[in-house]
Each structure stands twice: as structure tokens, then as C-alpha cells.
Amino acid sequence: MKNSSGHGLDSLAASTSVRTGPTLYGYNAVIARYFDENPPPVPSTDHRCEPGRVVRVDRSLVLVAVGMELLHLPYPLDANVPVTGDWVWIGPNRAGDRQILEVLPRRSELSRKRAFEDSSAAQVLAANIDVIGVVLPVDRPLTHNRLERTLVAAWDSGAVPLVIVTKADLEDVADDVVRQVILQAAGVDVVTTSAENGDGIEDLLAHLPPRSTLVLLGPSGAGKSTLINALVGHNVQHTGEVRSGDFRGKHTTTSRELVPLADGTVLMDTPGVRGFGLFDADDGMEQMFGDVEELAGLCRFSDCAHQQEPGCAVQAALADGTLEARRWNNYLKLQREMAALARRKDAAASRAYQREWHQKVVGGGKSQRSAERARSEREEQRSKRRRR
Secondary structure, eight states: OOOBTBOTTOOOOOOSOOOOOOGGGTOOHHHHHHHHHSOOSSOTTOTTOEEEEEEEEOSSEEEEEETTEEEEEEOOSSSOOOOTTOEEEEEEOTTSOEEEEEEOOOSOEEEEEOSSTTOOOEEEEEESOSEEEEEEETTSOOOHHHHHHHHHHHHHTTSEEEEEEEOTTTOTTHHHHHHHHHHHSTTSOEEEOBTTTTBTHHHHHHTSOTTOEEEEEOOTTSSHHHHHHHHHTSOOSOOOOBOTTTOOBOOOOOSOEEEEOTTSOEEEEOOOOOOOBOOSOHHHHHHHSHHHHHHHTTSSSTTOOSSSOTTOHHHHHHHHTSSOHHHHHHHHHHHHHHHHHHHHHHHHHHHHHHHHHHHHHHHHHHHHHHHHHHHHHHHHHHHHHHHO
């Protein structure tokens, strides 16, 4: 679900609500109006309902910011499971304590396909985010395909992607990495930082709209927690060493959690993400590979397979170097991945339908036989009474 009511950085229109919300966690006039547009599932005269925002989701409880408080609340009773960043209605339960009444529709949503290969379900990583900071450390090789894949997911979320190059003080290759990223992530701003020295922090903050929510996305050991500490101004996140052999860092961040800044900006650190399976990312593919899709539309034949057909614009671009072979192959790989996901989803839907159909038919047959047997028994009993 993406941008159901527009981007989170709309003009700050006045809200008709008199409620107060968790301003430290991004609550403002726009969000207040959004709560007005999505009233609580209780009579409007009940003013005990309050806006809240999910700060962290644990195994058994949800940490929610309500006003100036942080509350540990149970999961909601309905099927809507909240994720970090969700806006929620908080209200009283029968015992008088507070509970999550409803999760509001998400204005943006960062999701990926669940990790196991045969899955066709989505895993939502973050909700109601405005900027996705794709964190790239310079102390390890730049993986172009991974960057493109992550940017596709970022564009598809409904938020604005921003590439953040970290650890620029560790290597002399920082400028080269930045040049490569700028060429590859056309249309996406790139910020270079060194959290240890405080370099680039002001530049990064300048790329964040007022009172926006930024999620940091990158592999373990990329420097996300160190960057958050630099942005906050003190240590709020643990950091760990990175192994020199495989560049893997310790998973110092174990859950997704919102961290407020003094100016109303909200940060979200995430555990290191190794794989990023795309999930229904057509919008993101268009944003990231729009030039490739436009090029494919210039082929002589509308059903061109981009192999040996005459007049193939893609093959011509590959031949003269206009289109990089690596980029084209990665585009094909991502398209095959999403096509396979669509087939699995259709197969799963078909199996669910077959199960439902089988239950109805078999259950209906049993019910019909039971009814006929009961009718026969009643007629036999009536016959016996008449004979008496």
C-alpha cells in the first residue's frame, strides 16, 4: 500500500482535530488531519481516543508513543499487525487500560519478499517513511546489482530514496565510489559522510524535509548506528566491529526502532539486510529502469524478445555501449524474479480456491446426505407411529 492520501510532506494544512499527538515522533498538522480523515472505530464523542505511533515491535508487546509517553501495549485484537512507523488509534479497553484500536492506512511502505525462496508473501520493514537512506560504506566493494535492487524497492515504497556514503575517512577511494554511485543511481541524491569525524552530517540533515521520517537501509556493519549517533549527538545505538575478511559486521541493531531528533526529524535504524527480494515493485522498476524500458519500446517489433530480431533497439544500444550489459542483465534478472513471484502468488491463490471449493463441495455433500438421512429417519418414525 503506497501513498493512500499523498506523500507525508504535504503542506501543513490546519487540522480540525483538538487532539494532541506524539510530536517527538513526527506528529504534526498533516498527520493530525490524516487522523481526522480516519476516525477511530468508536463513537466520535469518546474523546479518550488518542493518536499514537509505533516506535518498536517486540515479540509480545508493541512500544507506542502516545503524547509524551511511551507505552508497552499488547498486539491489537484484530488481524492488522502493526510495524515500526505505523500511526495507530489508542483507546481504553474493557478494563480501563489503553490498547491499540486500529492501525491507520499506511502513507508509504517499505517491503520485501520474505526470505525463504518459495514464499510469495511480503515482509513489511517500515511504514510512513518519507526518505529512505540507502547506506553504502566505502570500506567494501560496491555491488552495483544490489544497489539497483535496493533503489527499486525504495522508489516503490512511495518514499524518496537518498544514497548515503559512509566511512569516507577510511579509504582514498571515496571519490571514486561516489562517482560510480552518481552514474548508477541517476536522479537520486548522494551524500558523503564520515560519522566519526562529523563530516557530511549537516549536508545530510539539509536533505531531510522538516519533521520527516528517515529510515536507514544497508548491510550489517555499514555504519548505520554510528551515523544515527552522530545525528542525535550522543550514543543511542550500540556499534560493533566489522570483520576484515568478509566485511560483515555484528548485528548490533536487532530491531527496527524510531529515534527522535530535537528538530522533530525521526530516524529509524534497521538490522542489517543481506538479501532484498522484490515484491510487486513495478513502480520502482519504472523509476529505476525507465530508460531501459523506454529503449525497449523503440524496437521495430512490439513483441521483440531483444535477442536476434532485426531492428532491436536494445541490442543496438548494447553493441554501441549506450546500454551497459551488466545493467541490462540485472534488469532481466529482476523481471524474471518478479514474474516468478507472480506465478507463485497465482498458484497460492489457486490452491486456496481449490481448498475452499473442496470444503464447500464435500461439506455440502455431507450436509445433504445428513439431511436426507434425517428425513428418512423421521418418515420411518412417523410410519411406525401410524402402524401402532
